[in-house]
Amino acid sequence: MKKQILLIHTGGTISMQQNEEGSVVPQSTNPLHSENAAIQDLAAYTIEEPFHLPSPHITPKDMLLLKQVILEQVEKTRIDGIVITHGTDTLEETAYFLDLSLSLDIPIVLTGAMRSSNEIGSDGLYNLRSSIKVASSNGARGKGVLVVMNDEIHTAKNVTKTHTSNVSTFQSPQYGPIGIVAKKGSIFHHSPLEREYFPVSSITKKVALLKSYAGMESNMLEILPTVGFDGVVIEALGQGNMPLDAFEGVKLLLRANFPVVVVSRCFNGSAEDIYGYAGGGKQLKDEGAIFATGLNGQKARIKLLAALESTTDLHVLRNWFEKDSDH
Numbered sequence: 614m615k616k617q618i619l620l621i622h623t624g625g626t627i628s629m630q631q632n633e634e635g636s637v638v639p640q641s642t643n644p645l646h647s648e649n650a651a652i653q654d655l656a657a658y659t660i661e662e663p664f665h666l667p668s669p670h671i672t673p674k675d676m677l678l679l680k681q682v683i684l685e686q687v688e689k690t691r692i693d694g695i696v697i698t699h700g701t702d703t704l705e706e707t708a709y710f711l712d713l714s715l716s717l718d719i720p721i722v723l724t725g726a727m728r729s730s731n732e733i734g735s736d737g738l739y740n741l742r743s744s745i746k747v748a749s750s751n752g753a754r755g756k757g758v759l760v761v762m763n764d765e766i767h768t769a770k771n772v773t774k775t776h777t778s779n780v781s782t783f784q785s786p787q788y789g790p791i792g793i794v795a796k797k798g799s800i801f802h803h804s805p806l807e808r809e810y811f812p813v814s815s816i817t818k819k820v821a822l823l824k825s826y827a828g829m830e831s832n833m834l835e836i837l838p839t840v841g842f843d844g845v846v847i848e849a850l851g852q853g854n855m856p857l858d859a860f861e862g863v864k865l866l867l868r869a870n871f872p873v874v875v876v877s878r879c880f881n882g883s884a885e886d887i888y889g890y891a892g893g894g895k896q897l898k899d900e901g902a903i904f905a906t907g908l909n910g911q912k913a914r915i916k917l918l919a920a921l922e923s924t925t926d927l928h929v930l931r932n933w934f935e936k937d938s939d940h
C-alpha cells in the first residue's frame with residue numbers, strides 16, 4: 614500500500630519562476646501543482662496550501678497556522694509522513710518552530726529550492742522527491758522535524774542556511790547531517806539524542822535578535838522593553854562576550870527581569886561563560902544572562918518565543934535553555 618503523505622506548499626523559490634527581466638517572482642498558480650504527475654509513483658497525497666509567501670514574509674503566526682493545519686489533518690485521516698515546501702530564507706526557523714511545538718512521531722520534512730522552477734538546474738522537483746522518500750521512510754520516524762536539501766538530511770535544530778545561492782547551502786555546523794538521500798532511498802547514520810516540546814497555542818510575545826559588534830551601544834538594548842519587546846537574543850562576540858557599553862545595557866535589562874539569551878555570532882561552536890573580564894561570558898552569566906547551548910541566533914529566538922508562551926520566570930527559562938550543557 615502506498616504511503617499517505619500530507620504535502621503542504623507554503624511558497625518560496627521552489628514555487629516561483631524567473632521572468633523575462635531575470636527577476637524571480639511568485640506565480641498566480643503554484644508551479645508545483647503541475648508537478649503532481651512527477652511524484653505520483655512515490656506516494657499518495659493530501660495537498661494543502663494554507664498560504665503562498667516568499668519566506669521573508671513568513672511570521673511566527675504563520676508557523677503556528679502550519680502547526681494547526683498539520684494537527685487538523687493528522688486527526689482527520691491517516692497520514693504516514695509530512696512534506697512542507699518552503700522558501701529557504703526562513704526555512705530553518707519554521708522547521709525549528711514545528712520541531713519544538715509538535716510532538717508527533719511521523720516524519721516531518723521541510724524542503725525548498727535555490728533555483729526557481731523554470732531555471733536551468735532547478736533543484737525544486739529533485740528536493741521534493743527526495744523529501745517524499747525521506748518522509749515515507751521508517752528511519753525518519755521519531756527524529757523530530759527534518760530538513761532535506763541537496764541529498765542531505767538535517768535536523769531542524771542544527772541546520773542553517775550558509776550560502777546565498779549555492780544548492781548545497783543547508784549545513785549543520787559542528788554536527789553535520791544525520792543522513793543522506795541515496796539513489797535507492799534514505800540512509801540515516803545518526804539520531805538526535807532528545808526532543809523538546811513546547812505546547813505553543815498562541816504567539817503573543819515579541820523577541821528581538823541583535824548581533825553584537827565592536828563598540829556596540831547600550832541604548833540598542835535599553836530601548837527594547839519600552840518598544841514592546843518581551844525578550845532578546847544577543848549574538849555575542851566569540852565565546853559569548855559583550856562590548857563594554859552594551860554590557861551596561863544587558864545589566865539594566867536583567868535587573869528588570871527582562872530575559873536576555875546569549876548565543877555566539879560565530880558560525881560554529883557554542884557560547885559559554887569562559888571569560889571573566891567586564892562584559893565577558895562569566896560576568897554575563899553572573900548577571901543572569903541565559904546561554905543557549907548550541908543554537909544559532911534565529912533558532913534561539915524561536916525557542917524563546919515558544920518558551921515565553923509558557924513562562925516568563927528566568928530560572929525556568931534558564932533550565933530550558935541550558936539543560937543541554939553538562940556544567
Ligand SMILES: NC(=O)C[C@H](N)C(=O)O
Nearest residue numbers: 625626667668700701702
Ligand atoms: N531560495 C529561496 O527560497 C529564497 C526565497 N527568497 C525565499 O525564501 O522565499
